[in-house]
Amino acid sequence: MDSKIGLDSVYRISDDVIFKKIEDQYVIVPLVAGVGNLEDEMFQLNETGSAFWNLIDGGKSLREIIAILCKDYDAPFEEITADIMALGQVLLQKKFIIPTDAE
Amino acid sequence: MKKIDRFSISGDDFGELVRSAIEKGASVKFKVTGKSMRPNIHSGDVVTIVPFLDRKPEIGDVVAFSKSGTRNIIVHRIVTKRGNTFLLKGDYLFKSDGFVEQENIEGLVNLIERDNQKVATGSKRKKALLSRLRIFCLYKPFFFFKYKKDSL
Numbered sequence: 001m002d003s004k005i006g007l008d009s010v011y012r013i014s015d016d017v018i019f020k021k022i023e024d025q026y027v028i029v030p031l032v033a034g035v036g037n038l039e040d041e042m043f044q045l046n047e048t049g050s051a052f053w054n055l056i057d058g059g060k061s062l063r064e065i066i067a068i069l070c071k072d073y074d075a076p077f078e079e080i081t082a083d084i085m086a087l088g089q090v091l092l093q094k095k096f097i098i099p100t101d102a103e
Numbered sequence: 104m105k106k107i108d109r110f111s112i113s114g115d116d117f118g119e120l121v122r123s124a125i126e127k128g129a130s131v132k133f134k135v136t137g138k139s140m141r142p143n144i145h146s147g148d149v150v151t152i153v154p155f156l157d158r159k160p161e162i163g164d165v166v167a168f169s170k171s172g173t174r175n176i177i178v179h180r181i182v183t184k185r186g187n188t189f190l191l192k193g194d195y196l197f198k199s200d201g202f203v204e205q206e207n208i209e210g211l212v213n214l215i216e217r218d219n220q221k222v223a224t225g226s227k228r229k230k231a232l233l234s235r236l237r238i239f240c241l242y243k244p245f246f247f248f249k250y251k252k253d254s255l
Contacts, residue, residue, distance in 0.1 A: 019126045022116045027107070029131075036124045038117070038133040039149065044107045086232060090104055 005062070005088040009083070012058030012096040019053070026050045028096055043094075048073065049087050058100050062088060109133060114175035121167060121176050124156045125210045135178055138163070139193030143230060144215055148222065150178060151214035160189055160205065163227025165212040166201055172216075178212060180227075182235045194234045 013019070026045045029036040045053055051072065055065045062084065062089045067076045069080050109117055111194060117133075124131045132151040132203045135144055144165070146148065160166055164181050179191045188202040193241060215222040 018120065018127060019128065020120050020123055022112055022224050024120075027112060027120065028104075029124070031124070031129050034129050035151065036120075036131045037131055038109055038120060042107050042111075042120075044111070045104050045105050049104055062248075063150065087104060100165065 003093060005085055005092050007063045007066075007085070008059050008060065008061050011056055011088070011092070012100055013053075013056055014095055014098050017096050022049065024050060026053050028053075030094065030096065039048070043096075045087075048083065052084055052087060053068045054096055115173075118174040119175040120168070120171055122209055122216075125152065128156070130154070130210075139196050140178065140180070141195040143194050144212075144222075145217060147217075149216040150212045151216075152178075152210040153213045154210050155208070160184075160208050160211070161227075163229075163231040165224075165227075166191070166208050167190065167210050167212065168200075168208045170200065170203065171207060176209065180194065180231055180234055182231045192234050192238070194230065194237070197237055199238060215246055 017027050017028050018031065018036055019028045024047055026049070028036060028043045029047065032040055032041075048069070051069060052065060055068060060068075066077065066081050066084050069075075069084065070077050073080065088097070090101075112120075121131050130151055130153045132149055134147055134149050136146050138141045138146055150165075160181055162181050162184060165178060166181060167176050167178050168222075169176055177200065179193045180187045182199065183214055185202060187205045189205065189208065190201070191203050192199040200209045215224065
């Protein structure tokens, strides 16, 4: 599997995570062998990260998602791109998201 | 993205996360706090909750549940059942949680770990009986008082 995030790649949320939106911020728990460790393995996305997570649907490319976020947050493309690529890389490495073309 | 601990979110939200996992057919593990299940589960023990996939809750099972109208998760034992409702109680407590609908029972505790060691659970029916007997211990002094009064 390609472990480098791609601007034109399409990603979907892995089946091996559980997530819940809590006060506009997602909490994500990976499932390891079907078990979620609610003691040591809980991760929280900030507001922008949560907006990104919300848009990962297995249909839109990162470039398309970033374009939507640029409109919503009224921020420069380069700035949002840098933040999202960095976050996307972490999410990909942790296998919270997976590229659809790998399936 | 930052790592958080369970105390960063409310008990209700924690309960929702547990429910999300169980509804997905997954298991969850977390540390329990409090002494309501002593001597069988200590504060700080890690319990693993699994969904009831191919069986119904039984007397003696230690389960994760929420009381009607609430969302936070409690880990206590089923001490008796009536139809589709279950009387739940902490082993250390004198008072029960009352009868709880099956739909409010989220999952079964199938593993207890203390200091990274598996804790033997023993006979669950025997433990359910001992737990029920503790309810009557609370009233015993009153029975004794009534007996003494009547015998005068």
